[in-house]
Amino acid sequence: MTNKKRKRHSKNDASNKNQKSPTNKEQKITSPSTTKRTKSNESSSFLEKMRARLSGGHFRMINEKLYTCTGKEALHYFREDSSLFNLYHEGYKTQMSNWPEKPVNVIIKWLKKQNPSFVVADFGCGEALISKSVKNTVFSLDLVSNEPDVIACDMANTPLGSTSADVAVFCLSLMGTNYQTYLEEAYRVLKPGGWLLIAEVKSRFDPNNGGADPEQFSKAISELGFSSVKSDLSNKMFILFYFTKKGKQNSKRKEIEWPSLKPCLYKRR
DSSP states (O other), X not given: OOHHHHHHHHHHHHHHHHSOOOOHHHHTOOOHHHHHHHXXXXXXXXXXXXXXXXXHHHHHHHHHHHHSSOHHHHHHHHHHOTHHHHHXXXXXXXXXXXXXXXXXXXXXXXXXXXXXXXXXXXXXXXXXXXXXXXXXXXXXXXXXXXXXXXXXXXXXXXXXXXXXXXXXXXXXXXXXXXXXXXXXXXHHHEEEEEEEEEEEEGGGGOXXXXXXXXXXXXXXXXHHTEEEEXXXXXXXXXXXXXXXXXXXXXXXXXXXXXXXXXXXXXXXX
């Protein structure tokens, strides 16, 4: 190879070396529209998280209020602003989504095995799932009525007639500080031999952590005029109590010592 050819090749090599290949940063340059979309998605995600956190905070506040006031006060609370009731139930559904089994479904399964002619009083019905799931006549009772078939009332003073129901249900709804008056109302509306079903969060019946003794709770209800049939402790999250109304009430019934039920307060996650 001649000297001229060598020089020509060396110049070409130098020229090729000076032409740098694009770096990773240069290869990943995005268009302005893509950048805007990314920032918009991040902003939306942040806002959704903030809304969920705020909603959760409101739910916990309302939940604590319901456990620490009377039913009459709770009724007044929701009548002042019925939107709080919807907010509470949205938070409630979120909490229930974490439960492996929901007590309302257990109660619905039980009802489907009973006589379809049984009249049911659903105290604190929420979304009225029992009424929507069984063939029975169901009186759905709650503090606020968002549906035409739900009766808005204080659980201690319902419009139902005496001895008009075969089954009374309290599914996670013994929330007021005067919960015993709800049970007295259930006794009034039930027929002799009628069923009383109570599902409550298990932590409310843990004496080692400030909860009530389940036997003391059952004893108080028995003194009201019920017979304890069984207590289902098999579920991890809740207890389900089954009672039937006695045929005759003792006219000399002594004052009942009702245990204080521990409020079910949810921690911030």
